[in-house]
Amino acid sequence: MSNLLGLEVKKIVETTPEEVERVKEWINTEEYKEKNFARQALVINPVHACQPLGAQLAAHGFEGTLPFVHGSQGCASYYRSTLNRHFREPAPAVSDSMTEDGAVFGGQNNLHEGLENANAIYKPKMIAVFTSCMPEVIGDDLTAFIKNAKQKSCVPKDMPVPFANTPSFNGTHIHGYDSMLVSILQTLTEGKQIEGRCTGKLNLIPGCDFNTGDYREYKRILKEFGIPYTMLADISDTFDSPCDGSYHIYAGGTKLEDAADSINGKATIAIGPYATPKTFGWVKDNYSGKHVSMPMPMGIAKTDDFIMKVAELFGKEVPASLKNERGRAVDAVTDSHQYMHGKKFAVYGDPDYLMGYVSFLLEMGARPHHILCSRGSKKVEKELQALLDGSMYGQGCKIYMNKDLWHLRSLLMTDPVDAVIGDSHGKFATRDAKIPLFRFGFPVFDRVNKHRYPLIGYQGVVNMVTEICNKFIDIKDETCEDRDFELMR
């Protein structure tokens, strides 16, 4: 077979430099932007990944837990390598390597063989199963498959094997996180609710957060309060484990017994209403104690809300140490506000992060000029608009729902800003626009240790302000005329 398109055989024609130059200019124009925004089907440089990635993140947050991809093995390799690159840490997960025959006969045999092998080789305490496209398209029945697996003793009958349907053609990584997490909690807490028992603990659900520093920061804040807690799910040691000459496949995670007992908690806070709606809904209906869903505590105001809520739920005063910490963070922002005031930003990312970025920028007197979400909703848009409406610095700022980074490029070229907040994938657009990119989102593939620096809490404010302001000062130092180059800034 050859030339199946029936192409006419022609001599090679090189594109002329003039033509390249013309198109290079053209893609920066308003006319191009209009064509670009008229796209209906083609998605270019999307900001979101697929559900199973988030599911794997949630699974890694529990002690001794092996993430298990029911589907093609390539999927597992993709999720793992993404987490490896972002955290620069191992991300052990198995798959049951479904192939063509799975499409015909279903994936039960693969699942059973996979569970038996994974259990024997990697000796997990829990196996968290989630799906990629193939079993979702052919309609595998995980409930039955896993029940049968236990009957056949592929895994011990008492081993928790939570599972989540996480089709990649629906939602994004944050939805997969939510589905996996609620399934894990449902499985672990089954039959564990004890009438009259209260652990006295706060259950903190941090949401689909890829910054291990954030997890450590939550824990530190709760320690300052003296409030006992259970974090659901805690990836901080999993993805920030010591290099000491030994490899531990399960390096961290919430203890399974603590997670089981979390149903008897004194209170539960779910961070990130967009990343944890299912989990929070189920917790609200089933967990003892009080339940609150809150935005990520990014920026002073949202951190204040978090601190006050924790204090209220536990009837405690805000400790002096945290009051001082707040004061120091405010000191940092007032000292440096002049470097951010009035600066225009474009921001993109998952909805919960966006709320945080926008709130933080507005309280610095900066303008979140373009706000872009590659999988948003009316609800997200409305909440963002309310934030903008609440500040004079939000006036004239625009929200773009369900747009991608090729749209963002058009925005940066036709309506320029001073900087962008996003993830590593924004580096192409910001290079073209000759502006800095602040990598606060996920993934960060091209800078080191970013995930170790919290963005939440008062410390997060200090970190963000320091990075942003110093970068603007660097740019001034690197680009100013000699006569404007001076010691002090």
Add this chain to the structure above:
Amino acid sequence: MSDKIRKIEGITKESTQAMIDEALSVYPEKARKKRAPHLAPNDAASGCASVKSNKKTVPGVMSARGCAYAGAKGVVWGPIRDMVHVSHGPVGCGWYSWGTRRNMMTGITGVNNFAMQFTSDFQEKDIVYGGDKKLKTLLEEAKELFPLAKGISVLSECPVGLIGDDINSVAKASAKDLDIPIIPCNCEGFRGVSQSLGHHISNDTIRDYIIGTREFAEPESPYDIALIGEYNIGGDAWSTKPLLEECGLNVKSVWTGDGELEKIAATHKVKLNVIHCYRSMNYMCKVMEEKFGIPWIELNFFGPTKIRQSLRALAELFDDNIKEKVEAVIAKYDPIMQAVIEEYKPRLDGKKVMLLVGGLRPRHTIGAYEDLGMDCVGSGYEFAHTDDYDRTAPEMPDATVVYDDPSEYEFEKFADALKPDLVGSGIKEKYVFQKMGIPFRQMHSWDYSGPYHGYKGFEVFARDVDMAINSPTWNLVKAPY
């Protein structure tokens, strides 16, 4: 090919087999039986594969393998710089493989190179109603927004094949309407057992849709060659192509690193195909040999010893003009390479390396390590076939362990036993070994460095290997208290 059978002190067939048996002892019986034929001591004298390969991965063991889509998009198609490559299906596959292979490209992104992520971002409704209509619209949009694209590839992800979409018909109709080659590639991830089938499918697609549809504008010359299976990882092609040109050859096209669609389409006009990555592109070399009578030769551009052998083998296929130029090139670079070896070898002599890479480097890089005085004490592939293992046997020291599609557990156990000074493998393995305090280099992506091919590449390779093994940071791993 190596001159004599090498041995490593302390490694015998028995010791290697005992290590394998020990690693497999935790496996359930069925899995152990399936895995055992894929692990064996090397039989250097036989020159034949000692392991089974290209079989289904055993479920649940933690394989490093990817899928057919990864082999098609990531390896073969992705590096062609002047095409729009559409990951057709849900958003994830394209997103994970976006910019993560390090196949470098010249040109201006979005203008005349398209190192971006194009996807149809399938939603539930596309699964239910099919995605063909969406594909048609998407192709029109791509053509309008990227007028300098020389073609579009449509790379199917799993659901496309499962729901019975007909991308081939859409591509054919749209190619006509839009007057641009649109190449459908049915490389769904569930096909086959690894990336390897994706390479094969992509080769077949090049055969069916591309080859023979263009001709070079310049007159033919007896020195016209194509460089096949060179993906320009970390700029490799920018080292090898000039090297071949320095030898007097005209490199008319590169498959597919920094590649150009039309030059690939005209490759049936060259006089010789020079192949580097045999695993991923031998198919098209064989097609061009059968159909167009173009001979092909396998070369190795890792390390001065192999480069020298390769260039001389290449020169044998040409006249004295080329033979003289090749000798001049070797004479020019040998002292430079000797200086590199003299700088690094004293610090690397006798060090042991273990490899696990894709389908070529587990054998092709061994010579480069040996140039630096190092020994390969274990090697294996994610997705090689028997012919790759045949080629591996003479490269490895006798009785060292050969592993095909090893699980992470097996790899870790072998490293525990062999105590290598360096492991060369992928990102999924990197941090496992670094936690163990074992120096590591990513050998798929050159660990954000490169090039590693050619004379220019060896200098970088030697520096990186030295940096990895002799970094003082490894001395900090154990606390003094």
